Amino acid sequence: MISYLKAIKHDILHLIAPSLCPACDEPIDPAERGICEACRVSLLAAPYPEEIYETLLEEYTAEELALEAIGSLYTFEQDSPVQQLIHAIKYKGCYPLAEEMGVELGLALKAFVEFSQIDLVLPVPLHRAKLRERGYNQAEFIARGFSRAHNIELMSNGLKRIRHTRSQTQLSAQQRAVNISNAFTVTVKDTAGAKILLCDDVFTTGATLNACADVLLNAGAQSVIAATIAQDNPNTNVRRGT
Numbered sequence: 001m002i003s004y005l006k007a008i009k010h011d012i013l014h015l016i017a018p019s020l021c022p023a024c025d026e027p028i029d030p031a032e033r034g035i036c037e038a039c040r041v042s043l044l045a046a047p048y049p050e051e052i053y054e055t056l057l058e059e060y061t062a063e064e065l066a067l068e069a070i071g072s073l074y075t076f077e078q079d080s081p082v083q084q085l086i087h088a089i090k091y092k093g094c095y096p097l098a099e100e101m102g103v104e105l106g107l108a109l110k111a112f113v114e115f116s117q118i119d120l121v122l123p124v125p126l127h128r129a130k131l132r133e134r135g136y137n138q139a140e141f142i143a144r145g146f147s148r149a150h151n152i153e154l155m156s157n158g159l160k161r162i163r164h165t166r167s168q169t170q171l172s173a174q175q176r177a178v179n180i181s182n183a184f185t186v187t188v189k190d191t192a193g194a195k196i197l198l199c200d201d202v203f204t205t206g207a208t209l210n211a212c213a214d215v216l217l218n219a220g221a222q223s224v225i226a227a228t229i230a231q232d233n234p235n236t237n238v239r240r241g242t
Contacts, residue, residue, distance in 0.1 A: 022088030022097065023081035034100045039081040046072035046231045049112050055233055056206050066213035067206065069114040069225040073105050076202055076232035086201055086230055091134075095141045101229050102145020102199065109227055110150070118225070119194040121147040122158040124212055125184070129164055143199035146227060152197075159212055160187045184215045192220030197227060204232040 021028045021036040028036045046052065049071035056065060074082045088094040089101065109115040123139035131137055140156050147154035163183040198212055203226070213224035 022092070022094060023084040034097045034104075035081065035085060042081055044075040044077060044080070044082065046075050049109070049114065052231060052233070059205065060210070064210070066210050066217050066224060067226055068223050069112075070203070070206065070209065070227070070231075071105075071109045071112065071115060071225075072203070072228045072231035073101070073108055074230045076230040082230050089138045089142075089229070090201055093135070095136050095138060098138045098141035098201075099145040099148075102142035102147075103149045104145070105142065105199075105227055105229060106146040106149025114225060115197070115227070116150075117195055118150060118152050118197045120158065120191065120196050121150070121152050121154050122191075122196055122198055122212075122216075123156060124198055124200040124208060125159045125161045127161040127164045139200045142201060142229060146197070146199050155188065155190065158186065158188050158191055158196075159215070160185050181211060184212050186215055186219040191216055193222055196221050196224045198224060200226070200228045202230045202232055203228045206233075 019028050019030075020026065021032075021039055023035055023039040026036055026038075028034075032040075047055075049069055052070050052072065053067075056067070056070065074085075076082050076086065085097075085101070089098040121143045123137060123143035125139075126134065126137045143156070144154055146152075161183055162185050196216055198209055200209060203209055206226075209226045209228075213226070216224050
């Protein structure tokens with residue numbers, strides 16, 4: 001009875017103030033997951049995790065690459081529904097959408113063995129100045145959704161960003177690595193011996209995720225992998241549709 005009343009309330013609220021697709025600003029049906037079906041079918045799915053990782057192996061030496069695997073849902077393109085989705089999550093306060101996408105990300109990666117052996121889920125942290133400015137960390141909500149999908153512990157405060165860095169957007173791969181070096185520290189002991197998954201919204205060169213993985217391994221983590229909503233590495237192939 002309660003679930004039935006909740007469903008009625010949800011539908012009434014949708015009629016009064018319908019949810020809008022973050023990609024096209026059109027109303028979406030209550031049954032649709034965060035983005036309308038018309039936009040969803042136009043999304044470019046990311047390559048499979050092993051393909052993404054092989055690309056990283058071409059860009060990093062074995063000693064430099066701290067991550068053991070990485071998976072994404074979509075491929076980021078300028079002026080695409082994926083870009084609008086990420087911008088809504090990151091800049092427009094759509095953190096419930098971030099959590100929903102985290103669930104979707106977690107479910108999509110369950111089929112891959114490297115993503116089925118995880119002890120802890122950690123978000124990539126924001127610097128306190130950026131967190132104060134934005135009001136929330138989108139990576140934390142993505143991580144929350146992923147942890148729900150896998151029924152795995154979320155450790156929101158496992159990492160801390162101790163140095164405010166420049167935006168990575170316009171930097172080269174080498175500049176990104178330098179910019180993000182020594183920017184993170186591990187704040188808890190529970191990561192020692194754990195198999196950890198890092199969550200973020202987008203990765204391009206993997207510099208931020210790899211820097212986080214490096215400090216976690218130095219603090220005793222057994223292994224570190226990563227998952228993002230989108231990947232923006234120009235050297236990977238893409239798959240159309242989801």
